[in-house]
Amino acid sequence: MFRVVKRGVEMVWVWFMFLVIVLNIPFGYWRENVKRLSCQWFFAVHFPVLVMAFFRIHLGIGWGLSTVLLIGSAYFSGQWLGAKWNRTWKRSMNVSNCLLRDIALSRWIIIYSAKKL
Known part of the structure; x- marks a missing residue:
């Protein structure tokens, strides 16, 4: 899936550690x-x-x-970043258990709805 044959094993490690950190941020937030x-x-x-083992x-x-x-440090980094994000936002707004919902409510992402004239 993320295997890049031309660049060798190092690229697999970079992608895998990035995946572990990004996967753990919402779970740390929760x-x-x-x-x-x-x-x-x-x-x-x-x-x-379990997902990382898969x-x-x-x-x-x-x-x-x-x-x-290496993977343990990436795991704990993602959990820590998610928890830090939750504590930071808890000071300024009501937070839920869902990071994606809170991002949408904080208006970090502008969602356009196409209206028919």
Whole structure:
């Protein structure tokens, strides 16, 4: 899926770590807004791990110590960024558990609706 054969294994790592960080931002955002150790918190923490394991198997990335450390740091970075985003927005607006909904409500994205004249 993300494998770039011409540039070698390094490009697979860059894309995979980027994917891990981006995937974990919404889950970190959600995790910050729910009660700790609840069912939702457990899902927000552990579901991305299953997705990352699927991609590791699909991309053929090994399970060595160095890979676990790199992917673990990308995982925690994404969770931290999402939680930080939630705490920042919580000061200025009412936040929900859904990052995409809050982005739309904060008017970061301008949505045009075509009206027929």
